[in-house]
Amino acid sequence: MKFLPTLFCFLGVVATAAQDRPNIVILYADDMGVADVSYGDPNAKIQTPNIDRLAAGGMTFTDGHSSSGICTPSRFAMLTGQHHWRRFHGIAQAYDGSVFEPDDFTIAKMFKSKGYRTAAFGKWHLGWDFDAIRKPGVEKKDWIKADSYDWTKRFPGGPIEQGFDRYFGDGTINFPPYCWIENDRFVTIPTQPVIKSEPLAGGGTFRPGPMAESWNPYDILPTMTEKTVEWISEQSSDEPFFVYLAFNSPHYPIVPNKEFHGKSEAGYYGDFVIETDAMVGKVLNALKEGGFAENTLVIFSADNGAENHAFERLEEFDQWSSGAFRGVKRDIYEGGHRVPFTVRWPGQIEAGSVSDEVVSQVDLAATFATIVDYPLGREVAIDSYNLLPVLTGADYDRPLRTATVQNTSAGKFALRQGDWVLIDTSSGAAQKEKNGYLQRFGLDAYGGDNPGLLFNLKEDPRQSKNLFADYPEKVASMRSLLNRYIEGERCAPVER
16 A cells, blocks of 8 residues: 555544544535635735635635535435436426435435534525425416415425434525525415516525515525524534524625625625625634634535626626536536635644645545544445545545546436547537637537537636547547446445
8 A cells, every 4th residue: 555654643533533523514615616706816806805714724626516506416426426417417406305315325414423413504406305295186377376375384305304403494595485594494485476576686586475464585694594594603612513504695696795795896796796795704714713724624615616697797797607617507618617615624634725626526425434444334425535635735645546437318428538528419518609709718619519518628728629529439439437436336336
């Protein structure tokens, strides 16, 4: 075995961490591009001083990824340590059931089994058991109606079933029902037949459905953060805790509160990012004030890249959410799934460090399992790599991951291996790319009968030069590995 002295030292760090049982906090943005975070750049049009503060105290991954280019799959993958495409594609629609099976492993269940107090706040978007509250005989065409449900009943199938002791949130901001949910009960009752029209700062829409009279989209972000801060303040240093705060921002509808209007140089979207950053600051301050900061591992990331309104923002404000990369939300180009990814753990992670290691949010499961000394076994978190060697600066064989699979739509996959990425379909874009954007970055619009795409990201991060025809052996090798994964082979090694 290589690097034995350093490895033994690293294992000692893990053993100490497991014994001390650090608190874990995941701060999860919604539809945020990798370049929407300033990371200390004074020229950035969107300044995020609190996320920057987190990065200054920990490690920033420049090559960090969500599992998907859309929200529900990425959330499922992060919580379970397995890629979503082994189970489903697409998002949980309004009135859909849970995407989880009853016996699924989740990191919340794992933490709970190890004596952690667990809580989730904000956006869930992984389905609920609407059948439990829907009145008998209601036809699907009437699911939209408020009087089709008994809102006084227990609302199962959500976070409480997946290992969280506490939940408070709105479910999903642009999906009905529009109300507050606490644990498995409705705090505010959605008695209105359809959502009322609200003036929105930066645009966006809501799917029609039941709404509580008091519901206001501008309340969502500050309220869920306030509830998180309150919960943290109630914790004791004698019992570790795990918090998952899933922001509704900067997802559409774009609803920054008035005090944040004009704070960025990227319109209301940029203002919404800045309000999100302010909420990150409130959580970090709560950890400090409670005396938890030094023994808490904090992660900031996002479920996927920015919405396709990024094209308009590029034209109007000269701000491109995906930075040096091609693509936006829903795409399997880099911009669809390469996201902000920062981890702070005082005393374990070197402050201000930067890693170019390719990592995925599915890797959190194996990382946490090592920290709390939880045996994962062969059948769970099968795509999750342990990131501790990277985080703690231990010597290890690079790259850590054999390969990384990206997917948003059924049948359309990408495989990242080293500097290379194979997109095993005709185009990496889920929707038509704007001509002005293509011309600005010198890109060709791929599609039609194109057999596939191959890019060297080290030399061509913008994915502008297709090398598919130039490297047939590499294409064949990468396609073979991708197919093995799709057919069931685990991505992560058994020994982690």
